[in-house]
Amino acid sequence: MLLQFTLSHFWHQLHSLYEGFIFYYAAIIMSIYVVLAIFSALAIRQFRRRNSFVDYKSILNSPHAPGISVIAPAYNEGATIIDNVRSLLTLNYAKYEVIIVNDGSTDDTLEKLIREFELVPVKFDYQERIVTRPVKQVFRSNNPAYTKLIVVDKENGKSKADASNAGINVASYPLFLCTDVDCIIEKNTLLHMVKPFLEEKIRVIAVGATIRIANSCEIDQGVLLRVIPPKKLLPRFQELEYIRSFLLGRMAWSQMNGLIIVSGGLGLFDKEIVIKAGGYDHTSFAEDMEMITRMRRYMEENKLPYRVRYIPNSQCWTEGPATLKVFSKQRTRWAKGLIQCIHVHRRVIGNPKYGIMGLLTYPYMVLFEWLAPFVEITGLIFYIVSALTGTINWTHALILLIYVYSFSIAITTIAILWDQLTFKHYDSVWQVIGLCLMAIVEPILYHPLNTFFSIRGNYFYFTGKNLAWGNMSRQGFARRQMVTTQPSETSA
């Protein structure tokens, strides 16, 4: 009797304690989001006011603009490689080169490149400033129209990191743009992204920009014709997520100088610092975040002032996973990457030596990015147990649920609003509203998936279960290309 009483008393105590914990945890996340939204609004406003009358042509025309090496690794991209390389060759910038790294493809990627661009092997004196898998051959074109193109053929290193590193070793310019061969890059990207490097007193080591989902956009031979929000459900949720995380998250972190993610799909880097920091880590599952962390550590440890900047322009359209299977692979890998990065750089967490990154970004990553799925799951279990034992306060539970739910919709709507007030990519207002409405079902349909894959990633990481990097199988833009009556120009 007494035991039963203490037990139920204990349960009751735990219950109110936990309810309080959930409430405060959520309240802290929410206030962080509000702060991020305010910071990003300020940052975007400042960016807009400063750049509204900038004539980017001054950079384009100037002989003093820094040269840029565009590095794009390719693994079995035979279906689309030609169009994508061509679109990289038509970027608006005067001094740049395009380095395609064929990462030991098993299909005809290399043969197609050689044939189309009249490539011949050259006696390239390859300097291995970052150690990579062996480079077999470097190609250049015989045709003077392709003087910008360099193709590197290397042995497969089973990671994008290794291929990118080989590209960095070959690069001849002080800045390099890291991208994927299947990313559709807006033609003024280099002009927009190089500007932060030119306009800071303090050395800028990396610049990121917004990436969007290309799944339903009209694309013809690697040229983006019309921006349309994704029609299928899964990519549509991803578009929403991208807008939110890029425009609210990264813009705000950049404003606080605490940004640690410049995504692998599109980032402009200072080559010297990247090489000094050791290049991309090919064992990492999140090589982009890991490298920025390492670059920042290098700068902090050598007491060099620096910035990692972010521009709100949408510059790159990439294909998001359209099937649950590919999506689960991607997200599981991301989750693994996050925990791995936190683990490897655990010394940074809370360490004032590492500035904002140590005091704010990493603690935030641990508490709210890494732990959030666990809190959610335990919360769910807790509610189920209390429901079963009949100790649940249904009204309170419901109110807390709506509290989190309504707030999440509000934050997503803010992100879309920021995007729409500054850049108007979609044609009609109804497309925008349609996207907004997705925010209502997102927490019910999409979020649980993400939580599940995060937990799965953690499980794999801690059990040491190996999950290969996974060459994301592409749908291929070729299949969705506009149907033209005439045979296409470039493949003719």
Add this chain to the structure above:
Amino acid sequence: MASLYDILERLIPYPFWVRYIAPFENWMEAQPPFIRFAIGVIILSVFSILFMYALLIITRLSYQWKSRRNEKFRQKAESLVIEHIFLHPDIERVSPEQITLPDQQFRTELGLNKYWQRQVLIDVVMYYHKNFAGKTAQILRRLYIQLRLDKISYRKLRSWRWNKKIEGLHELAEMQLQVPEVIMLELTTSRNRVLRMEAQAAYIRLSKNEPFKFFDHLKENLLAWEQLFLFEVITHTPGLNIPSFSRWLNYSDNKDLMLFCLKLIVHFNQFNSISSVIKLLDHRDARIREAAIDALGQLDAIDAEDQLIRMYVDQPTFCQVAIIRALGRIRSGRYIDFLREEFLRSQDYAVRKEAARAIIAHGDESLIESLLLHAPEDRKRTLEHCLDPLIKY
């Protein structure tokens, strides 16, 4: 939380309030504080979501309407410009001052009563003025004044908002109109970077007597972006009085300005500045030394060679690379042995590569051949890399 309740009471229509919400007052008060807080957040979120939806729809629709309206007007204005200026029947025979301006057609066809109409027309005229030179540009300028569009630009210049000021400056500088030098000179030292840069550019383009006067009291640094922008303005303003930039090498202690002047000296081939540039080889800042060495190379300063060789040993690597690059440009041939030795000796890849290129630039076939035969394997690879015509760098 009671205050929230009070606020809501005032916001919500009374009958509705009494019927649906007031009954909950007691219930609300019985709840623990965090639940009441949560309810507050829910209400706030719902209202802000609705507000943002409204804002989204309104801004998007008004944007669409405005851009469609402007686009129509713009096209009309463009065809008028083409028809009455570019295809003017007299343009090839008569000087631009004597051509009768088509201002009446512009007024009747476009209206030009509203501010936005004039602004769009300014944009159109600016676009054409920027992309086309010669007589047409001069007629465009006359038209801009005749239609009193300059009034708008001057008004912007007087605005208290810095971005309006910039717009005004930009328009006046593009159309080459008079702005009192005092106003511009004051703005060239503004604390706002963007405004300062635009003012400097405008000053260079518009100042009658001394377009580079503001260099004298330039305290702030010139960012790479600002240098790039001013460089374009300086090299693209027709009829600009170019001074000898060595003046600021000697008298200024602004490092960015020195670097900028070195670029200008090279661009305008100011050979009589060489002695001033040579003086910079002793500068404390290695970046300045590097830029000076590069400038000497580009100016073919054969007199500087001896000093470059003398200073070589004590320099950081990037200055050594610059020295070798300069020797490769000057190509006097006097130091080819030095280049060969550095090529074979140096442990630094950048030095070796630059030396290889300098040797190749000298065009001494027999030396290259002997190096290809006898140099160690890795040096040979570097040399072959630089010799391959398909490899650019």
Add this chain to the structure above:
Amino acid sequence: MPKKILIIEDEPVMLKTIELLFRKKGYEVLTATNGKEAMEQIRAHRLDAVITDVMMPYLPGTEIISRIRHELSNEQIPVIVISSVEIDSLVEEVFALGANDFIRKPIVPTELVARVEKLLT
């Protein structure tokens, strides 16, 4: 018979203005706003001259010149490049590919017409 020229330029206002300039002079003018359209026009018509920008979608101007010179039988056709880029290496590249003239923006309309006419006689 009027001479037929092709103008390739991705800025519509520029394109329209240059097009009308040459129309007025009695030329038959074809236009293209990107490399793909340009190649279609070049393949389909017998042209007397091509005026092209350098940077544009699908194919850059450099490649269009290279294709005219190497792929098509008509190697004599004059190619005039218009660009605002200041960088010497680009100018060299353009001439190395076989362009006949390089005109820098801002354009002087009378000069543009005169230089094209000179190449056509």
